Amino acid sequence: MDSQPQAQRSAQAIPTWFVLAVAILALVVGTAALTATLFGRSGGFSMMGGGGMMGGAGMMGGAGMMGGTWSANPANGPQPGEAGFVAGTVAAPRVIRVIAGPGYTFSPSGITVVRGETIAFQVTTMGPTTHEFMVGPATAVAADQEGTPEVDDIGMMQTRSLTFTFEGDGPYAFACHAAGHYEAGMRGAVTVVSS
Numbered sequence: 001m002d003s004q005p006q007a008q009r010s011a012q013a014i015p016t017w018f019v020l021a022v023a024i025l026a027l028v029v030g031t032a033a034l035t036a037t038l039f040g041r042s043g044g045f046s047m048m049g050g051g052g053m054m055g056g057a058g059m060m061g062g063a064g065m066m067g068g069t070w071s072a073n074p075a076n077g078p079q080p081g082e083a084g085f086v087a088g089t090v091a092a093p094r095v096i097r098v099i100a101g102p103g104y105t106f107s108p109s110g111i112t113v114v115r116g117e118t119i120a121f122q123v124t125t126m127g128p129t130t131h132e133f134m135v136g137p138a139t140a141v142a143a144d145q146e147g148t149p150e151v152d153d154i155g156m157m158q159t160r161s162l163t164f165t166f167e168g169d170g171p172y173a174f175a176c177h178a179a180g181h182y183e184a185g186m187r188g189a190v191t192v193v194s195s
């Protein structure tokens, strides 16, 4: 041990309880970031920034990444018009992760697709309320029309996938039709762009 460089000896001088405390704090911050993202993009980012500023501990970086993964948009990569965007195809759908809840919200609350794109929605429920995810022509989605693509019974922390190709100009929409949820505002618009 005495032969180790000065810097490492200094690191070892940090008491074990302090390392544990930092690790626990990292977990708390990570959890808070996860929760914050449920309430919107800016919340998620600011919490992530908080985690980053505390820096130094390896676990802190992990927590920050977790916050990013669950943020409204970053998990979904470049969107249409952004650098690096790759349109989804039937053979290789573009994945869009959607968080349902808590409360009667989807995050993101609106998405943009290129006409003809195939999207694989991966919908995860946060919070104790079970949700559904329907996507299709806006009128059919608004009316909860039979035959409109849908996954339902998405319980807490469960993820269900639904793949849909946006062949026309729209308007398209997505919504949750669990009792009372649509009326409470649990819906979003799909914007179709030409390229």
Ligand SMILES: [Cu+2]
Binding pocket: 100, 104, 130, 131, 132, 176, 177, 178, 181, 186
């Ligand atoms: Cu719902």
